Amino acid sequence: MTPDMPQQRQTEAKAQANLGEVLIVEDTPTSLRLLASLLDQAGYKVRVAHDGELALWSAQAYPPELILLDVRMPGIDGLEVCRRLKQSAQLRDIPVIFLSAQSDTEDKLRGFEAGAIDFIGKPYQAPEVLARTEAHLALARSQRALALANAELTSTMAQLQATREDLQRAERLAALGTMVAGVAHELNTPIGNCMLCASTQDQRARDFAEAAASNRLRRSDLNAFVDYTVQASALLLRNLVAASRLIDSFKQVATGQAGSVRCRFDLAHLLVEVLGCLRPHLHAAGVTLEIAAAPGIVMESYPGALDQVINQLVRNALIHGFHGDASGAVRIEAATEDGQLTLACCDNGAGIAEGDLARVFEPFFTTRMGQGGTGLGLHIVHNLVTNVLGGTIKVTSGGGETRFVLRCPCLAPALEVQRLPVTGTPDLATSGGVSS
Ligand SMILES: Nc1ncnc2c1ncn2[C@@H]1O[C@H](COP(=O)(O)OP(=O)(O)O)[C@@H](O)[C@H]1O
Ligand SMILES: [Mg+2]
CATH class of the missing domain: 1.10.287 (Helix Hairpins)
Incomplete structure (x- = not known):
């Protein structure tokens, strides 16, 4: 082989700092010298070994980035050297390019089996040697960088997970x-x-x-x-x-009502029962009650939980909204769409301060500390709505109206189902509403 690299390119390449560390294993001294000088001049850091034993020792002592390995050598041949390299956890990732006669298909097949990544045919062609060396070194380097980035990512993810768990633990403790x-x-x-x-x-x-x-x-x-x-x-x-x-x-x-049983009921019927118990309190406070419920809403849900939710919302309107005002009014609206119930409890009372709106569902949040407020009412409501009724509850307050809106499926998520007969729709005013 004659290295046909132009003089200028050789000098330029040489000037570049370490393009990569290559171990050349070849028993024919002339071939070894030629390959070594070609790669050396191209800017690679070259080490040589004349036989398999020396190659293994050299690779072990100081792992190169790429090995050019002659297949046929006396003693431990190239195939065996490659097999042993692939058995070592420390060395198995070093790419091995076999050097063999161009026509020797048998050598190539056995080489790939032993773990070779590529072949360079003899007699060597300088451009081919350089191109394959450069390509496989670049590939090996990018693989190493990828593995490193992957390891860093995995460790960052583990750290993130640990931090998240710490945070959750701290939040739970708080x-x-x-x-x-x-x-x-x-x-x-x-x-x-x-x-x-x-x-x-x-x-x-x-x-x-x-x-x-x-x-x-x-x-x-x-x-x-x-x-x-x-x-x-x-x-x-x-x-x-x-x-x-x-x-x-x-x-x-x-x-959170873990033991309650799901059953079938008419919403209007439930509203009459629940609000019937509240009417005397509303009446005593001089607050009117209006119900605007679409007729024939049949629920398969938890009437006990819904009863508690409505009770809490109306009682809250009475306690927090009105202080003997003459024109106090509470309005209950109910409608369904696509199997979803929307139930709103509105009042025209004092309202909730903007800064408190985000906190009213928190446990122990009350603006009546020391005056009988526990701050648990709306927290229980929130738990019942999300954990039992399978819905959501939101509140808005402004423009003279405080509005709690509950949305939940008419068919609640169930563990147990108990079917009760649907009771007749009671005489409830619908769009017009009824005043207490
Ligand atoms: N309809 C309402 N009008 C005005 N404020 C309300 C209304 N409902 C709830 N609130 C506010 O939300 C807070 C939390 O309510 P809740 O959890 O039931 O606790 P409590 O009734 O024991 O104070 C109340 O202290 C009150 O400030
Ligand atoms: Mg309350």
Whole structure:
């Protein structure tokens, strides 16, 4: 072979820094010299080995980026060298180009089997040697870069996942902390009242018993003791009822009606029942009720959950919206489209401040702290709507109207189905509405 590379190109190539490290394994000294000088002049860092054993040692000691390997050599031949390279985890990715007689198809087949990536035929043609060397080095380098980028991506993904899990854990802990603090805070008042009441009553009972034992008891003492006992019992009972209601609310937050059963019912019928119970409260507050429900809406859902949702929304309108205003009004709208129920509860009360709108469904968010507000009502509503009814609930407030809009499927997602007969549609005004 005669390296037919122009002088100028050789000099330019030489001037470029390390194009790649190549190990040439060839037992014929002239061929070895020619190949080495061609690649050296082209700018590659060249190492040589005269036999298979030396090639393996050299590759092991300092892995090259590419190996040009003669197939036929005395001792360990090229095929065996290649097989051993491919068995080593450290060396298996180094591309091996076999050097063999152009016509020797047998050599080529066995070479590919042993793990060769390409062949260069003898007698060598300089452009072919250079082109194949350059191509496979570039390929190997881009593969290595890709593997590296892949490994970095995998590790970044793992880090991201770990960070996300940490964040979720921290969020859960923070939510748990808020929950526990809220529960403790809410229960503290009624239980503190009970303790104060019971300890005072305890002291009074001891004094009473002592006075009775020493015959110092007067009729007025007895009357005062009975009076106090009646008051104390009433106070105890009131506070215990408050505590027990709170515990009921907490239980609802935790279980979200897990045990409820899905059944078939008429929505208008349910509205009459639920709103019927609320009418006296609305009436007492001077608030009118209007119902605009399309007739014949049949649901296969959870009436208990829907009942609670409507109750909470209307009670909230009463508690938070109106303070003895003469023209207070609550309006319930219901309609279906494509198997989806849209139920809205609107009032023309005080409204919700813009900054509070995003927080009203949070547990323990209340603007009536210390005035009987637990801040659990809308949180329970949200849980019921999303976890039980399989829907969504949104709120808007402005322009004199606060509007809670619930959307859920008429056929709720179910675990158990219990079919009840559809009850007749009660006499409900539809578009015009009914006033309380
Ligand atoms: N119809 C409404 N009009 C005005 N404010 C409301 C209305 N409904 C809810 N809110 C606001 O949302 C907050 C959270 O409601 P909720 O979770 O039921 O808690 P609570 O009723 O115990 O305060 C209330 O404190 C109130 O500020
Ligand atoms: Mg409430």
